[in-house]
Amino acid sequence: MYLPKFSISSEILKNIGIIEACKEVINTAPLVPAWEKKFQSDARARSIHFGTHLEGNDLSFTQAVKVIEGESVVAHERDVWEVVNYRNVLKFIDEMGTKEKDNFLYTQEVLKKIHKLTVDKLLDDEGVGSFRKSKVVIKDSRNDQVVFTPVPAIEVPFQIDEFFSWLNSNPAKQTHPVLKAGIAHYELVRIHPFVDGNGRVARAFATLILFIENYDIKKFFALEEHFDKDPLSYYQALGSAMIHEGDLTVWLDYFTKVVAVELNQVKDKVKKLSFDTRLKDRLGRQIALSERQIKLVEYLKINEQIKMKEATKVIAKVSEDTILRDLKDLMKKGIVKKKGKTKAARYVLV
Numbered sequence: 001m002y003l004p005k006f007s008i009s010s011e012i013l014k015n016i017g018i019i020e021a022c023k024e025v026i027n028t029a030p031l032v033p034a035w036e037k038k039f040q041s042d043a044r045a046r047s048i049h050f051g052t053h054l055e056g057n058d059l060s061f062t063q064a065v066k067v068i069e070g071e072s073v074v075a076h077e078r079d080v081w082e083v084v085n086y087r088n089v090l091k092f093i094d095e096m097g098t099k100e101k102d103n104f105l106y107t108q109e110v111l112k113k114i115h116k117l118t119v120d121k122l123l124d125d126e127g128v129g130s131f132r133k134s135k136v137v138i139k140d141s142r143n144d145q146v147v148f149t150p151v152p153a154i155e156v157p158f159q160i161d162e163f164f165s166w167l168n169s170n171p172a173k174q175t176h177p178v179l180k181a182g183i184a185h186y187e188l189v190r191i192h193p194f195v196d197g198n199g200r201v202a203r204a205f206a207t208l209i210l211f212i213e214n215y216d217i218k219k220f221f222a223l224e225e226h227f228d229k230d231p232l233s234y235y236q237a238l239g240s241a242m243i244h245e246g247d248l249t250v251w252l253d254y255f256t257k258v259v260a261v262e263l264n265q266v267k268d269k270v271k272k273l274s275f276d277t278r279l280k281d282r283l284g285r286q287i288a289l290s291e292r293q294i295k296l297v298e299y300l301k302i303n304e305q306i307k308m309k310e311a312t313k314v315i316a317k318v319s320e321d322t323i324l325r326d327l328k329d330l331m332k333k334g335i336v337k338k339k340g341k342t343k344a345a346r347y348v349l350v
Contacts, residue, residue, distance in 0.1 A: 002162035003171070004183045006248040012179070015256035019178055022263035026217050029270045034294055039220045039266070044068070044090055046222035047207075052082045054228040055199055059083060081121050089117045089204050094219070097211035104212050106167045108160060111193075114204050118197040127195045131156045136192055148239070150192030159191050177213030181206040182255035186248055189238055203227070220266045226258045272301050287333055292318070292326050297335065297349070305339075305346045 031039075049057075049064035057064075059080070063073045067083045092113065116129035131153075138148040151159055163184075166172055172180060188202035203224060210216060227234040237254035241247060289297065292315050299306055299314050306314070311323045327347055330336035336347050 002159075002166045004166070004187075004248055005246050006179075006183075006252055009249055009253055011253040012249075012256050015253075015260040016176060016178065018260040019256065019263055022260070022267040023215065023217055025267045026220060026263065026270050031270065031273060034289060034291070035273055035298075036218060038294065039218070039270075043220050043222045044087075046225045047090060048083055048086045049224075050222065050228035051200060051203055051224035052079075052086055054224065054231060054234075055082070057082050078122060085118050085120050085122070086200060086204075088120070089114055089200070090207075092117055093204060093208045093211055096208060097216055099212075101212055101214065106164060106209075106212075108164060110208070111160075111188075111201070111205060114208070115194050115197055115201050118200050118204070119194075123196055131160070131193045132195045134195070136195065138192075148242070150190065156191060156193050160193055163187050163191070177210060177215045178256055178259055179252055180213065181209040181215075182252050183248060184209055185255065186238060186241060186251050190241070217263060217266070220270070221259075221262045223258055223262055226262060273298060287335070289330075290326065292323070293330055296323075296326060296330065296347075300336070300347070300349050305348045307346045308343065311347075 045061070045065050045068055048068060049059070049061045052059070052064070057079050059067065059073070059075055063075060064083050066073050067080055068087050073080065096110065112129040119128055133153050135153060136150055137146045138150070139146055167180070167184065175183070185202050185206040188205055189198060192198045194201065207223075211219075233254065237251050240250035240254075244250065295314050296306065296311065299310070303310075308320060308323065311327070312320060315323055315326075327336060327338075330347075331338060334350055337350050339346050339348060
């Protein structure tokens with residue numbers, strides 16, 4: 001029977017402590033719904049862009065966002081489909097995260113569905129959502145040398161069976177969700193069950209575990225950005241288990257640190273933007289703000305004041321008259337007040 005091999009190091013304990021503290025702050029922060037939607041949209045865009053860029057996708061972040069939103073871009077068809085597919089993967093994970101969680105079973109069918117969505121229109125039908133039947137090797141793109149040989153194809157079904165048996169077992173249920181997600185991430189990379197798309201599938205399945213285990217953290221986080229910004233550290237951490245005879249401690253040190261760093265950044269931003277009594281009416285209801293007004297208040301939360309010169313940069317491509325109307329509406333709602341007159345006037349939160 002499969003049993004992950006690792007030790008609870010002081011680094012892992014420290015990272016888990018940070019994660020728990022950040023989770024509490026983020027989950028209880030009283031954000032305006034429009035801001036929550038903005039955080040989720042941003043996290044989704046970062047997950048999709050950096051998760052595919054890590055695998056060699058050439059789209060810029062701006063291009064990826066356009067594709068996510070259904071706009072057309074001038075780019076290689078494969079790059080576009082990779083982004084579209086990963087968007088569909090995250091949508092599927094969102095749907096799975098709404099299911100009954102107490103008796104949830106992780107299945108190979110879910111894993112295969114994630115793979116099918118990941119490689120749709122990128123692989124022949126035979127390889128979509130099916131375990132590989134051939135040998136694969138991982139090469140260093142810089143010198144074409146083989147750096148990793150996954151398990152033989154004949155072993156894939158058996159090792160996947162063993163891993164999923166553990167994933168649904170009582171010992172796994174007693175394992176911290178972040179560690180469980182990290183273990184799944186590594187094992188799916190190690191086994192490499194598919195011909196292509198294994199990295200994206202492994203990261204997506206780890207995210208699914210976090211969502212199912214009540215660690216979705218309002219869906220504000222994107223771990224892929226950290227992997228992509230320092231891919232050498234990411235791949236070295238994944239490879240550490242081979243050096244240490246299957247021991248995952250170094251990898252889990254790294255994985256929990258990535259989660260801790262990302263959530264700490266999200267927590268700091270959330271704390272700055274958490275609404276207070278200024279954003280409620282006399283009956284305690286949240287005051288509705290437009291997208292432009294949210295940007296203005298967000299800027300004021302961080303910078304304390306804003307002049308028209310800064311406002312035109314915060315809200316680009318609209319006239320000063322439009323911005324002025326937004327500011328006057330914020331003043332009417334009792335959120336902002338004006339100091340000074342004429343063009344030297346500045347606006348501050350009440």
